[in-house]
Amino acid sequence: MNVQIVWEQYKTVQDSFPNLVLTFEGNKYFIRGELHFIAQFMEVPTEEAFLIELELPITYPHSLPIVRELEERIPDGFHKFIDGTLCLGAPLAMKITFSNDPTLLGFINKLIIPYLYSFSYYKRNNREFPYGELSHNAKGLLEYYMELFQVCSLDKVLHILYHLSIKKIRGHLPCPCGNDLRTRNCHGTMLLGLYEHQDTFEFKKDFTYCLQYIKGELN
Known part of the structure; x- marks a missing residue:
């Protein structure tokens, strides 16, 4: 992992999401805190906030961060792995999306927020998904x-x-x-x-x- 790249990318994250904090624990980098965002579907905006954790693998950015939702608002049946980490999409789809903006901010904006917004929309709209859904x-x-x-x-x-x-x-x-x-x-x-x-x-x-x-x- 290139630590300089991580810190440079984190600075742009902090500019957009000041409640997310980068820490170093047990030889790993984590980003934790409240992710506050506004997203919309069909021109209807929704404001939300989730307490999340990103664990950066030692091979980042060649490997993608692991994401957890820390307040257990998202149930196990909603696109989560058995270890509780979030399933943000098919692995190849995630890699392709990340390649278009290979930064921590891009990962948050293009993968984490759409996932969290989908869950919020699902809860508010009788279990409908805004962007469609893949099976487990x-x-x-x-x-x-x-x-x-x-x-x-x-x-x-x-x-x-x-x-x-x-x-x-x-x-x-x-x-x-x-x-x-x-x-x-x-x-x-x-x-x-x-x-x-x-x-x-x-x-x-x-x-x-x-x-x-x-x-x-x-x-």
Whole structure:
């Protein structure tokens, strides 16, 4: 971790969210405090505040912060991992979003606040989501990849993920989506671009996880 980058990025966070405090504990950096924000959907603004904690991994910014909501306002059933950390979205989607503004302030504005606003909206509007919702766990990951790849079957998702996991995206070969087009004339540019955000090891993990779900091997 580049400590200078962390402190420089934190200064911009403090300018926008002065109640968030950076601390160093047990060889880790944390940002804690009340996150006060105003967000809107369909031109209806909502003002909210949550007590949160960001834990910065030693590999930040190559790895994303871990986020917790500290007052237990958000129930376990609402897109949280088993350890209580917040599930802000599909991992690849988060990486792509973060890449557009790879700073702590960008992470807060583009990932944490939309999540917290979605929860607030969900509570106030009969469990409706403002931006749509993915299912939990592997099912949600499959839904994300189906939308990303613009395919309509789980088999096609798995086939594309497998090719990504072995880095076999070749322009002259048939596209792994199963169309009759060559990769260069179909998904090629998009799939190759994904390697900027996720490596073959992570795609292999996603492929294995989705395959286990489809085969009914997950609880």
